[in-house]
Amino acid sequence: MSNDRDIQKAIDAGEKNRSTIELIHNWCVHAKVKKIGGTGLIEAETGLPIGHHSMICDHASASGMATWDVADAALDFHDRNCVDCKHRVPVRLPNLSTLLGERERAQAEQNRIRKTHEDQRKLALSNRQATRQALRDKIPSTSQTIIDQLEDLDRDRNEDQIRKLVETAKLAPEIFTTKIIEHYFQLLEARESWFIAVGLETLFLLKTDPVRLARCALIAFRHIDATEISRRIILEHITLVDVSLITGAFRSLVLLGNPPRHPFISTARPAMPEPLLALYQHHPEAVKAAIQAHLDSKKSPAIEDAANAIKIIAQQDKFVAVPFARSIIAILARPESLIEFDEHYSHHDETGLYRFLQDALLLSLKASPQDTDKLVSAYTVTANSETEVRLLEAYEELFHEDIRGNVIVEAAVHSIALRRLIDTATSTIKSDEIWKLLGMFRSAPPKGLENLIRREASYLLGAAILLDEQRANLADKYMQATVFLTKLTYNNQYSFLVQLQKGLVNWVAGVAIDSPQTTEVYLQVLSGIPENSHHLRGIMVTALCRLMTTIEGLNIALPPLYSALVGASQIERAAAIKALKKVSSERSKDLPPLLYEIFLSTLLDPYVIVHQTAVRALEHLSLPDEYSSTLKRLVRELILNYSHSKSDDEFLIDCISLYISSYAEVEELQGDFGALLVSQLSRMSPDMVIRNMSWRSKKLFVAPGFGAMAVSLLKAATNDYQEDPVIRILRSLDPAIVYAERNNLESIALERVNEFDFVGTLVELLTRSGAWNEAEHIAKAAKEAIPETTRNLPQRLFADMLHTATKYELAISESTQEKLIDQLGQQWQETLSLIEKDNQDNEARRDPLRGIFGQN
Structure with missing residues (x-):
């Protein structure tokens, strides 16, 4: 929905800009419009001028600004350059004079409103002075000082005048007669902003009519006036609060309890949750009614306030979200029916609102996991993928550590959430959004949930096995598809699914090292996977590296690793090499020599996937020095073979980079072999060379013809991303x-x-x-x-x-x-x-x- 609104807003902006550009061209024959930045998809499809544009002219000595609304840029440019221009040649009407007229009328209206406000201010001041004059006749002479101080404050509103009134209340409370106190209350109830803080402060000191004072404080709180003294009064007289005012003050109570953070303001307003928490403690039903009313309002700001209030109150009552779970879930499931978004509500705003609701749903899950999960399940049965994502993001949040890196404390909700997420993933082919949601599995096992993963090891590995059938089906669909976008969709889904499989396996392997029982489960599952399931076996073989962090784990992992390295499946051989690549440098010292011998043989493997994986593993795998000459010879042979076949230039570049950085001597590169390497790079696509060539070693710079190749790369560069690295090379020559x-x-x-x-x-x-x-x-x-x-x-x-x-x-x-x-x-x-x-x-x-x- 938000995307549709954002698209329409962009189209509306483009249509407005198109009209403005016509006015600019009609203004003067010299006036032009320049586009700043790239062209977006909507602009490409519609042809409308969407994005930032600026107005330019060859006779202008100052440039203007580029704006989303070209009218702003045009008016700014006009004011800088056109007012006193002698070169203007008008074209036709309508032109910029239309915008200038609109601006003049808007400014005139602002001036009129300003004058009206000033007249109203003077009239109000006159009325207040008349009221105070009438009050003077009804109070004793000793109380006249208060009227004088009020008069001074009304005319000159500063801290000194406020301090005088407060000090008077402290030093001479007896001179505040009943009529003066009534006048104070009338000013507060009339919401005279200049008086609210001092009025509440004074009446609080005088301890007068606490019921009426609490009412005034809550009204002030509603409009975020004098929040500090209002907070003190509400807390002092919390039992006397008029509960009918809570709903009206609800938004202010929430905003002050959890102030929003603004991107351009480094210091946030300090949180003031005490009034809302106190009201909930003493008047829970009234606060709950306000929360429910805001959830039912269909207004996005009100719904956000309700969710935010739940989050605040949860500090005091962890079960507060449970009664509202059904409403929260319903809004997340059917936002198009239960939220009225205005035209200015952006995709970012909508996502933020969902985040608040998901936080509230998360609180309900933690407090009552089974009941809340049943409610979610009822809505996901017939939900589309977008709805599922909105609901399940709350579940996924349970597996993220907080920003301070604190260890997660396992609870019953984690087991329920884990199974819910895995069941969703394995139930059917899902959209890209679902796979992205399950990205938590791409990270390491969450700290604190290791025991949960150990208990669920069989379930997690079983899910990975179930997903393998989906993966095979997606691969078949991809091969059969003929439409590009369809193939792209299948490819994305395939990628997400494979990442999920790897994540499930890695979670189990990551916690197995300290658990013999989990290790046994892992190895049993690996040995039980059919021999023809090469993909899944390969994933589990690669994950053996997570067991190889200790001597004991290394000894456990070596047998299946040996079997994979010498097995018939090239996929499993490549997977075993990846496992070796991820072994730490410290643990690689404990690898047996036989394993190194087998690894060297993989560089001669006839299957591309195997020897290419082996070469790329050499960038991370440290082999003993006695193998250096053999490695140099084998990598050099691969360079010569691929130079002759020209079958995979990207891999050839990897080989050249590895050879230069790890094995080549400067004298060797200054000769014929260096010239060969440069000639191979020179015949390749410049873009490929710039993207893939590793320039970490400068040894190739001395090779014959390197300077000419670098210059040819500069000539072929089409953008800054390609140009900048080549410039850096030329500067280093x-x-x-x-x-x-x-x-x-x-x-x-x-x-x-x-x-x-x-x-x-x-x-x-x-x-x-x-x-x-x-x-x-x-x-x-x-x-x-x-x-x-x-x-x-x-x-x-x-x-x-x-x-x-x-x-x-x-x-x-x-x-x-x-x-x-x-x-x-x-x-x-x-x-x-x-x-x-x-x-x-x-x-x-x-x-x-x-x-x-x-x-x-």
């Missing part, structure tokens, strides 16, 4: 190598002469290597490529400085006459002066905060 490639670098720069930052980077590379002529040519071309417009003046001045600097260094390198050097120095200073003058002339126009504080 010996200047002589860069100098040899100066003509190619100049050619690349001239092809992209409009990209000033890129040109500057190449000028830096060339000047560092001593290629001053090429650097000067590039800088000159970059300057000449910038059109001479008012808008481009700052950029042209900076380009002129770059060009002057390269000419200056070139003149020095060529030992040119000192007169030319002096002229270039003077030209540099003149350009600096022009930059300073341009900045001064346009300081106000270019102020980034212009318009925010009312400037035009």
Whole structure:
């Protein structure tokens, strides 16, 4: 639902922007609109201008801002540049004058409202003064001081005046007559904001009419006025509170009990849950009625408040959520019927609301697991995947440690939740959302729940076996599908399912090391899986690494590991290699030599999955030094074989990276073999080389032809992600190598002469290597490529400085006459002066905060 609203909001914004852009084009023949950022899916499908745009003009000396609503950018740009522009050529009506007129009318309306409020304020002050004057005639002279102090506070509202009134109540309570106290209550009940804090404070000191005072305090609390003194009064007179006011004050009680956190405010308001907790303790039925009323309201803020209140009260009563479980579950299951979202409610807001409800559901699960689970079960029987996710996220939360890393304390609810989640996963093929929900299994076993997992080991492994049939069916569907999106869906589901299988197995293996009984269960299940179930057997073989953290575990895991390494299944052989890859460096010292011998043989295995897994394992697996020469020979043979077959370039890059970083000598790379490696990389897709080549070792930089290859990669780069690593490589090369490639670098720069930052980077590379002529040519071309417009003046001045600097260094390198050097120095200073003058002339126009504080 929220996605539909967000999509419609984006379309509405695009349609509004399209109309505004037309007004901009009609305003002036020179006015243009520039898109900032990428193009989203909705924009691509509709063709509407959705996203941030800015207004530009060649005659403008200041750029504006880019905004989601182009009208904001257009008005800002107009105020900066168009007010005194002499170059405007109007096109037609309607144009920006429409927006300007709307803004003027809005400002006029704001001024009218402001004046009305000021008139009302003056009238109210006059009425209060008349009331106080009438009161003077009815009180003794000794009490006149209070009226004077009230008059002073009403005119000059500051802390000193408030302090005077409070001190008067402390020092001379006897001068507060019945009529003055009545006047105080009338001001409070009229909600005179300037008086509420001091009025409540004074009446609290005077200990007068506690019932009426408690009522005023709760009313003040409702509007979040004078919260500290209101809190004290409510707690002091909690038994006298008018319960009919609790529902009205409910939102304020909740917000103060658990203040919302704002992303741009580092310090949150301190929580003040005491009033809500005290009200619940003394008037539980009234508070429960307020919670239920808010849950039934269908208003998203009210529902959020109810869920938040349950969370607060649970600190005092862990069973508070149980009576509301059915309502909470119903809202999560049928939000389209039980929540009225307004048009501004975003996907983020909706997700946040569900999070509050899920927290409340979690509290009910903890307090009454079986009853709550039965209610959830009744709704999930016919629920779609989206509803299941909303309900079961509360279950999944039980298996996450808190942000402080505290160990989970096992309870009855954990067993119920674990089985509910596993039953959901194994019941049928689920959507991507369900598999994502079960992502908790991708983490290590939760600390504190080890005994639960040991007790449920057979159940967890059984679930992994049941899922294997679903996995095989998904694989068949993927192979049979012909539509791309269908294949993508099956592929995602397959990936999530496999991750779930691995998670279930890893949880059991992770807790088996300290439990002989669980270890026995694990090995029995592994031995009992049919030989043709290679996928699941492979998962369980790989998870043996979790047993191999101790000497005892290593001895237990070695027999099935040996069997897998020398077995007939290439999937299980690869799985055994993965298990060895994950063995810690300390424990790898205890591996028997025979295991290393078998591992070396896997590098010659005819099956691709096996020898490729073995090569990638070498990045993590530490073999004794006596095997180094054999490993070097085997990896080199793989490089030569794959270079000849050209069957898998990505794996070839892995082999080259491993060989360079672990086995190659510098002298070897400076010769024919280094040239071979560079030639292989040069023939591959540049994108593949940039993505997969490991540049951790700089030894290949000395290979013949490496500089030319790096320059070719730079030329092929299509974005910053590809360009940046290549630039870093070029900066790391010996200047002589860069100098040899100066003509190619100049050619690349001239092809992209409009990209000033890129040109500057190449000028830096060339000047560092001593290629001053090429650097000067590039800088000159970059300057000449910038059109001479008012808008481009700052950029042209900076380009002129770059060009002057390269000419200056070139003149020095060529030992040119000192007169030319002096002229270039003077030209540099003149350009600096022009930059300073341009900045001064346009300081106000270019102020980034212009318009925010009312400037035009």
